[in-house]
Amino acid sequence: MIFLMDLQMMLLDEFTKHGAEVVLWDIHSGPNEQTAKLVREMGGKAHAYTVDVTNRDDVYRSAELVRKDSGRDVTMLVNNAGVVAGERMLDCPDELIERTMKVNCHALFWTVKAFLPQMKAENHGHIVTIASVLGLFSTACVEYYCASKFAAVGFHESLAHELLAEEVEGVKTTLVCPYIVDTGMFAGCKIREEVELFLPPLEPQYCVEQAMNAIVIDQPLVCIARLTYLPFLCRALLPWESNVIMYRFMGSDKCLYPFIEAKKKQTTNGSVKVA
Ligand SMILES: NC(=O)C1=CN([C@@H]2O[C@H](COP(=O)(O)OP(=O)(O)OC[C@H]3O[C@@H](n4cnc5c(N)ncnc54)[C@H](OP(=O)(O)O)[C@@H]3O)[C@@H](O)[C@H]2O)C=CC1
Numbered sequence: 001m002i003f004l005m006d007l008q009m010m011l012l013d014e015f016t017k018h019g020a021e022v023v024l025w026d027i028h029s030g031p032n033e034q035t036a037k038l039v040r041e042m043g044g045k046a047h048a049y050t051v052d053v054t055n056r057d058d059v060y061r062s063a064e065l066v067r068k069d070s071g072r073d074v075t076m077l078v079n080n081a082g083v084v085a086g087e088r089m090l091d092c093p094d095e096l097i098e099r100t101m102k103v104n105c106h107a108l109f110w111t112v113k114a115f116l117p118q119m120k121a122e123n124h125g126h127i128v129t130i131a132s133v134l135g136l137f138s139t140a141c142v143e144y145y146c147a148s149k150f151a152a153v154g155f156h157e158s159l160a161h162e163l164l165a166e167e168v169e170g171v172k173t174t175l176v177c178p179y180i181v182d183t184g185m186f187a188g189c190k191i192r193e194e195v196e197l198f199l200p201p202l203e204p205q206y207c208v209e210q211a212m213n214a215i216v217i218d219q220p221l222v223c224i225a226r227l228t229y230l231p232f233l234c235r236a237l238l239p240w241e242s243n244v245i246m247y248r249f250m251g252s253d254k255c256l257y258p259f260i261e262a263k264k265k266q267t268t269n270g271s272v273k274v275a
């Protein structure tokens, strides 16, 4: 059985093709039921549960319910839920900053605590964390999003080390770090045109395919697109000043400013949604 935190339809499509029975957790029941219906229409098996992954009691209770309802253990956990507030830190209400940490990072603690013991006992399972390239290197204006994703990466890596150190070889881990994906979450983000030719925003389908390829071969880390391994390496190897020059040259020092502006317009129109 596969267990998924709210996930794009395409990712579900891929899991369904692999014969998975999916359990969907989402904070909103309507869209979640709709997703489950679509999976069933594709010939897959899906069960929808309304869960706020930031609420640890809700997570533990729902994990028990899943076990009871299905009579089976969850063998794959995909932590995909994520939020971004889209406001400069100094303008952002404290609650939204906290919420970003809770959804993008704390939720990983609760879901892993809920499902890993069983996986360890059976020496069988897979934990997938959908983090971000912004968990490996940063840029301006997304301090709390970066903090949450760096934390997610740190948590995932330490867990992966622990499983290896304890020789729990049947429980695999995959850390997925995508660049901008064209889902609307970061709409407006802009780098220099010449650079964008080599590194356009990712098509969701491409991102999902690359993530699935990594998951099926138990790859521990995948950066999507491959070119984004470079800034990750540069951050580790080059002096800070060289990275600053590189960022300016590529227009990536202020690439999130237009995203913040676009969000601000949405907020003034009263249509912004967080979580
Ligand atoms: N889009 C991008 O450019 C990138 C995204 N990512 C990461 O990929 C993941 C998916 O993002 P994407 O598909 O773009 O964004 P979406 O906003 O479409 O997906 C995020 C999902 O998380 C769900 N969610 C939010 N809060 C909670 C909660 N408390 N409990 C349960 N579910 C919750 C939302 O549910 P609902 O819609 O019902 O509110 C939403 O469906 C995120 O972790 C994001 O950080 C990484 C790199 C780039």
Ligand SMILES: CC1=C(/C=C/C(C)=C/C=C/C(C)=C/C=O)C(C)(C)CCC1
Pocket: 131, 132, 133, 134, 138, 139, 178, 179, 180, 181, 186, 189, 191, 195, 199, 228, 231, 246, 247, 250, 252, 253, 255
């Ligand atoms: C900083 C930086 C770049 C731009 C990165 C951007 C724009 C990342 C956006 C990621 C998002 C939105 C992730 C969401 O989770 C380049 C051009 C790769 C190269 C140099 C360093």
